[in-house]
Amino acid sequence: MEMVRKKIVVLGAGFAGLTFCQEFHHPNADVVLIDRQNHHLFQPLLYQVATAGLSATDIAQPIRSILSAYPQVTVLMDEVEKINLSARHVQLSGQVIEYDYLVMSLGGVTSYFGHPEWEAFAPGLKSLDDALQIRRRILYAFERAEASESEEERKRLTTIVVVGGGPTGVELSGAFAELARTVLNKDFRHIDPSKARVVLIEASPHVLAHFPDDLRQNAQEQLVKLGVEVHTGTKVLDLKQGLVETSIGPIPAENVIWAAGVGASPLTSQLGAELDRAGRVRISPDCSVPGHPEVFALGDMAGLTDAAGVVVPGISPAAIQMAQHTASIISDELNGVATVQERKPFVYWDKGSMATIGRSAAVAEMGNFHFTGFTAWLAWLGVHLLFLVGFRNKLAVFIQWTYSYFTYKRGSRIITGLGAVKPLGKQ
Amino acid sequence: MEMVRKKIVVLGAGFAGLTFCQEFHHPNADVVLIDRQNHHLFQPLLYQVATAGLSATDIAQPIRSILSAYPQVTVLMDEVEKINLSARHVQLSGQVIEYDYLVMSLGGVTSYFGHPEWEAFAPGLKSLDDALQIRRRILYAFERAEASESEEERKRLTTIVVVGGGPTGVELSGAFAELARTVLNKDFRHIDPSKARVVLIEASPHVLAHFPDDLRQNAQEQLVKLGVEVHTGTKVLDLKQGLVETSIGPIPAENVIWAAGVGASPLTSQLGAELDRAGRVRISPDCSVPGHPEVFALGDMAGLTDAAGVVVPGISPAAIQMAQHTASIISDELNGVATVQERKPFVYWDKGSMATIGRSAAVAEMGNFHFTGFTAWLAWLGVHLLFLVGFRNKLAVFIQWTYSYFTYKRGSRIITGLGAVKPLGKQ
Numbered sequence: 001m002e003m004v005r006k007k008i009v010v011l012g013a014g015f016a017g018l019t020f021c022q023e024f025h026h027p028n029a030d031v032v033l034i035d036r037q038n039h040h041l042f043q044p045l046l047y048q049v050a051t052a053g054l055s056a057t058d059i060a061q062p063i064r065s066i067l068s069a070y071p072q073v074t075v076l077m078d079e080v081e082k083i084n085l086s087a088r089h090v091q092l093s094g095q096v097i098e099y100d101y102l103v104m105s106l107g108g109v110t111s112y113f114g115h116p117e118w119e120a121f122a123p124g125l126k127s128l129d130d131a132l133q134i135r136r137r138i139l140y141a142f143e144r145a146e147a148s149e150s151e152e153e154r155k156r157l158t159t160i161v162v163v164g165g166g167p168t169g170v171e172l173s174g175a176f177a178e179l180a181r182t183v184l185n186k187d188f189r190h191i192d193p194s195k196a197r198v199v200l201i202e203a204s205p206h207v208l209a210h211f212p213d214d215l216r217q218n219a220q221e222q223l224v225k226l227g228v229e230v231h232t233g234t235k236v237l238d239l240k241q242g243l244v245e246t247s248i249g250p251i252p253a254e255n256v257i258w259a260a261g262v263g264a265s266p267l268t269s270q271l272g273a274e275l276d277r278a279g280r281v282r283i284s285p286d287c288s289v290p291g292h293p294e295v296f297a298l299g300d301m302a303g304l305t306d307a308a309g310v311v312v313p314g315i316s317p318a319a320i321q322m323a324q325h326t327a328s329i330i331s332d333e334l335n336g337v338a339t340v341q342e343r344k345p346f347v348y349w350d351k352g353s354m355a356t357i358g359r360s361a362a363v364a365e366m367g368n369f370h371f372t373g374f375t376a377w378l379a380w381l382g383v384h385l386l387f388l389v390g391f392r393n394k395l396a397v398f399i400q401w402t403y404s405y406f407t408y409k410r411g412s413r414i415i416t417g418l419g420a421v422k423p424l425g426k427q
Numbered sequence: 428m429e430m431v432r433k434k435i436v437v438l439g440a441g442f443a444g445l446t447f448c449q450e451f452h453h454p455n456a457d458v459v460l461i462d463r464q465n466h467h468l469f470q471p472l473l474y475q476v477a478t479a480g481l482s483a484t485d486i487a488q489p490i491r492s493i494l495s496a497y498p499q500v501t502v503l504m505d506e507v508e509k510i511n512l513s514a515r516h517v518q519l520s521g522q523v524i525e526y527d528y529l530v531m532s533l534g535g536v537t538s539y540f541g542h543p544e545w546e547a548f549a550p551g552l553k554s555l556d557d558a559l560q561i562r563r564r565i566l567y568a569f570e571r572a573e574a575s576e577s578e579e580e581r582k583r584l585t586t587i588v589v590v591g592g593g594p595t596g597v598e599l600s601g602a603f604a605e606l607a608r609t610v611l612n613k614d615f616r617h618i619d620p621s622k623a624r625v626v627l628i629e630a631s632p633h634v635l636a637h638f639p640d641d642l643r644q645n646a647q648e649q650l651v652k653l654g655v656e657v658h659t660g661t662k663v664l665d666l667k668q669g670l671v672e673t674s675i676g677p678i679p680a681e682n683v684i685w686a687a688g689v690g691a692s693p694l695t696s697q698l699g700a701e702l703d704r705a706g707r708v709r710i711s712p713d714c715s716v717p718g719h720p721e722v723f724a725l726g727d728m729a730g731l732t733d734a735a736g737v738v739v740p741g742i743s744p745a746a747i748q749m750a751q752h753t754a755s756i757i758s759d760e761l762n763g764v765a766t767v768q769e770r771k772p773f774v775y776w777d778k779g780s781m782a783t784i785g786r787s788a789a790v791a792e793m794g795n796f797h798f799t800g801f802t803a804w805l806a807w808l809g810v811h812l813l814f815l816v817g818f819r820n821k822l823a824v825f826i827q828w829t830y831s832y833f834t835y836k837r838g839s840r841i842i843t844g845l846g847a848v849k850p851l852g853k854q
Contacts (some may be wrong), residue, residue: 038570039841057482062840064614074616077570077842094574128843143465143504147521187491189501395826414466414487415504416555 005030006334009090009099011080013040013063015316016105016299019323021073026334031073032097034090038062038077041128044316044384047168049131050257051175052139052183052413056128058396080106083271085292101294101330104281105323108300108314111263111278118239122256125168132416134257138176139415141254142184145191152252158196159253161244163236164260165202166209167355170219172257173200174357177226182359183413199229199251201244203260206232208355208363210313215363218372222361236260262314264301276303285345286329287322293340298322307345316387317351354380432457433761436517436526438507440467440490442743443532443726446750448500453761458500459524461517465489465504468555471743471811474595476558477684478602479566479610479840483555507533510694512719528721528757531708532750535727535741538690538705545666549683552595559843561684565603566842568681569611572618579679585623586680588671590663591687592629593636594782597646599684600627601784604653609786610840626656626678628671630687633659635782635790637740642790645799649784663687689741691728703730712772713756714749720767725749734772743814744778781807 006029010017013035021033039060048054067073082091089098110124123130123137138160145157158180162173177198184193200207200223207223207230208216223230231248238245243252264279273289274282280303281289287302289295299319304312312318325346332338352366354376362376371379385398433456437444440462448460466487475481494500509518516525537551550557550564565587572584585607589600604625611620627634627650634650634657635643650657658675665672670679691706700716701709707730708716714729716722726746731739739745752773759765779793781803789803798806812825 037842038566055482055484056843057484057839057841060841062614064611065840068613071616075614076574077567078574128841132843139465140504147503147505184491186495187489187502189498399822399826412484413489413492414484414555415464416483416559 006100012105016319016323024327050134105298106265108262111261122258156252161253165207169259286343433527439532443746443750451754477561533692535689538688549685583679592634596686713770
């Protein structure tokens with residue numbers, strides 16, 4: 001008797017979705033992976049594209065190309081419009097796809113804490129297009145400053161405000177300070193880019209709130225050394241074109257980058273599942289959606305306190321581990337070696353965290369070991385190169401980094417798609 | 428007695444403008460280089476970006492970065508709005524700049540031979556944004572074909588028509604055929620990219636009309652071997668969204684690339700100077716504009732039959748040589764060693780021409796030597812690497828090529844700026 005083939009639909013080709021497709025194999029199952037982009041993005045390095053340190057193609061790989069050796073996986077580039085858990089199907093822009101198992105890994109979106117109108121003045125950093133847009137705006141602002149006759153305008157054009165002192169905000173502001181002070185500084189004749197202001201604003205009392213106290217203090221010192229103005233305990237009150245109103249006064253700034261909030265994909269709200277405050281799906285210990293053992297939510301869109309009592313963080317290692325866990329659950333069930341009742345709970349394995357601040361500057365914790373400065377930076381470099389998907393990218397990124405390290409020159413400092421700059425504000 | 432400082436304004440940072448800035452030095456002269464982009468583009472490899480073989484940053488370098496060691500040169504990123512030869516000034520978007528000498532090297536634009544409405548359906552290939560747009564459209568068409576249920580639609584979506592059999596058209600069609608047959612072919616499940624149609628249409632009886640007869644025949648054979656349908660002696664009658672009407676019948680095609688005509692920059696028409704049929708400025712033997720010895724027109728915007736009776740071709744070596752000639756004329760005059768009357772005429776030094784057709788396939792002529800196949804391809808590779816501006820780019824391009832050559836995998840196959848795809852047609 002032949003088994004009926006099972007259809008597994010995976011939404012999103014981030015770390016969780018991609019890992020699932022690579023880990024799950026079953027002779028009687030077909031996998032369909034749906035993403036609205038054609039590429040997997042190495043998100044931890046996205047800030048390097050925004051700060052002109054890496055090229056877009058260095059940190060992205062076509063999904064099809066990563067999965068070309070997995071014939072059981074079909075990749076569809078399409079937009080998910082609606083997920084219907086009771087009817088067990090997913091509505092795409094062009095078709096409806098039914099599933100036996102659904103693996104949702106739709107990631108997060110930038111959240112403006114109830115101020116969606118701020119998005120127009122302070123882009124977030126979630127996609128390659130976001131990163132390219134930020135790069136374009138920053139570089140173009142320096143070009144306009146070079147041509148400007150007004151001291152006040154030049155100051156505004158060369159001020160960058162980063163809102164949010166988590167790892168992304170710390171990495172962005174450190175990299176912007178380096179870009180201005182060590183890369184752009186010899187290229188202009190009428191402005192001095194090394195005097196550009198890079199301001200990091202954080203509402204809580206510390207940057208890198210989730211790190212141990214010694215590391216977050218060290219991170220702040222390293223940022224200040226790089227030339228970043230760090231304002232902790234400072235709130236953003238309002239955002240307008242060219243101006244940030246804060247609890248310590250107004251800051252005129254052409255470019256504001258929003259690194260303060262991550263919310264779940266808007267699709268979570270129409271699932272009918274229970275959500276946490278950030279809009280993430282509260283999942284069961286096995287990573288499935290309560291009441292729907294055939295549906296899993298993984299990565300940034302899922303909220304879970306694991307079996308060991310640890311809040312699973314929204315970072316790539318957690319997403320990868322959840323995907324591995326889910327692949328083994330589904331595989332066991334299709335093989336008939338375990339039932340839904342016998343599913344094991346997910347336990348997060350914390351391998352440590354790191355944040356880079358600049359060239360030779362980072363902080364890292366691994367268990368009880370805390371690293372700072374060059375040692376932490378080397379560790380960060382190694383771990384990120386190790387995880388980059390695809391050989392070419394690893395090599396290209398490595399060469400680019402080595403080259404940048406020794407020459408302070410950035411090959412990715414080009415402005416493309418300039419038309420896209422103009423819609424912002426009323427310049 | 429101190430000499431009055433002279434101001435030299437250079438328009439356009441293509442091969443001619445950049446070479447001029449690098450070659451011209453005078454203690455009593457300041458140079459202002461104006462370009463609407465912030466980068467110099469290695470145009471001969473632009474087709475590689477359009478066909479996902481190279482990344483945009485591989486073939487572009489920030490102008491400021493190339494010229495950072497030339498303190499006499501100020502770079503301005505701005506648009507030239509009007510050139511007033513009698514008042515001796517240039518109107519930019521934000522200011523008016525006066526000059527003592529003007530060096531114009533504004534390059535060319537895509538010309539649709541009196542059919543400007545075709546531009547919407549058949550983008551040309553002049554800028555990085557053009558190349559990124561073409562890459563995006565082509566890759567996105569394959570994605571849509573994979574999801575399509577209609578055989579007819581799939582065929583249209585995977586058909587690419589290249590209009591124009593000059594070097595750019597030959598390079599583009601060869602690279603598209605390779606992309607489909609050797610790169611994309613394993614990535615899809617519902618379509619077979621190796622059956623994609625790549626059609627090259629040329630109105631004259633031969634591709635590569637300016638090459639010797641044996642080489643153009645060889646080029647056509649190599650193209651056919653790669654899977655390109657070559658139609659010489661064929662005219663484009665009309666272009667619509669998804670359809671090319673030709674003198675041998677209609678071809679349904681989602682993507683049409685226009686590589687048929689190059690015209691001069693539209694700014695030439697308002698100079699009041701005599702233009703040739705392609706809109707180029709007819710320059711004097713010394714490369715200056717007749718009646719304006721202080722104004723030079725170089726590169727693709729200039730038309731000249733040189734002192735040896737050779738029509739100077741619109742290719743980068745000619746632009747570079749014209750710039751060197753102009754730099755030495757101005758330098759001699761500022762030094763008082765030569766007068767306007769003593770200017771030497773420009774003589775073009777033909778170093779040969781080459782066109783690449785694909786991996787291990789090219790044609791090249793150098794004097795009486797004609798090369799084809801792998802030998803020509805090696806020569807082409809070497810010459811282009813040698814000329815690429817900037818060390819990093821040379822190395823990155825070399826690695827990318829070597830990697831592509833051995834693995835047939837393309838790291839640049841990502842789709843960014845997808846929003847920009849949608850305005851086309853009424854899909």
